[in-house]
Amino acid sequence: MNLNNIRKEVMQTLEKSMDELLGKYLKPIEEIWQPSDILPDSNSPDFIEEIRDIQGHSAEMNYDLFAVLIGDTITEEALPTYESWLMDMDGVNQENKNGWTQWVRGWTAEENRHGDLLSKYLYLSGRVNMREMEVSTHHLLNDGFDIQTARDPYKSFIYTSFQELATNISHRRVASLAKKAGNTLLAKMCGIIASDEARHASAYKNFVKNIFEIDPSEAMIAFEDMMRKKIVMPAHFLRETGGRIGELFKHFSDAAQRTMVYTTQDYIDILNSLIKEWNIENIKGINEKAEEARDYLMALPNRLQRLSERVKIPGKQFQFKWIAS
């Protein structure tokens, strides 16, 4: 049997407990929060006052942090790219309404609230050049992404495990910085988004844990392969008007490093946490190639740690077209 067929079989095995997984990792639609639960209600007499409040806090917000918030929003808004990629994975069958298709739909539907909430907030903030932000989003969707998982569910779920942890960290950090600045609304928004990301991370980590149980050698090799290629962020093709594909990403990620919203250290910490979570050190019964993959993975955090000490983050702020002058 070829590798793809084994992967399909593993996906079918996991699919058997999908009802339980959906119940455990996704929330009932009519009970989960919606953006309107958090944002000012335009039917309320206090609406204008509440917008003034948002605008006051936005005007005071640290420049880099505000740019990171916009970049995070655009990343969330590129959700159609992520959904179409997951739907195309081996083992997902869109004609079959159950199983993996339902997972991808349910996950997408929950994620959709993130970009929705953040972009409405930014529209009200009075500090965003909305057209610039929208064109960046348009470009990012049009450019897609290249995360090098191909259609492989093992690699894809390793990627999403990593990515949901990364977004959990970054939204949580924005929340705590906003809280420190007295911006309770933004703190609340990013806090609840972060907790969705944490729940989604648990789901994907669980999928991978199960894959390790059924097909340990191939899971190990997939994990190694993803880490060798490095986990690229979903917005790595980010650009602004007149810019080239991917040109803006470095500035966005430098701003995230300067504000400590997402750093090289976080990348290493996530890797370490996944190595622990999946018990990489003690996985039994793997073939020689997988043993080599494990050796690579176990040595990687220290290697990255040494490299990270040499990374210099430019101290100078970049002027983002997104931010209204």
Ligand SMILES: [Fe+2]
């Ligand atoms: Fe999200």
Ligand SMILES: [Fe+2]
């Ligand atoms: Fe997410």
